Amino acid sequence: MSRIKAKMLLPALMEMDYDGVMTKLRHFASTYPYPPTIAEIAVYPKMQNEHMENMKKWQEEANKVSEQTKQQFRVQLEKLIIQKVNHENNKL
Structure with a gap:
């Protein structure tokens, strides 16, 4: 060479x-x-995927939340979605 x-x-x-x-x-x-x-x-060092690390951290945090709290959140989210849809339909 x-x-x-x-x-x-x-x-x-x-x-x-x-x-x-x-x-x-x-x-x-x-x-x-x-x-x-x-x-x-060629072999390159593996780069740290910050997005995957964040997803794992969020999943761990979500696992600590009680089912009752999650259900309350779902209900409130559904209400908000319905309100937004109704609001948009009234504009039309």
């Missing part, structure tokens, strides 16, 4: 997960007779 090619590839490789790349490289080398492309061995 030339120095120029190495300079081009190093930044992309530095962003990857070393252990994951090595695992894929071992598998690739034992399966195929030709050298892999970067895309074939």
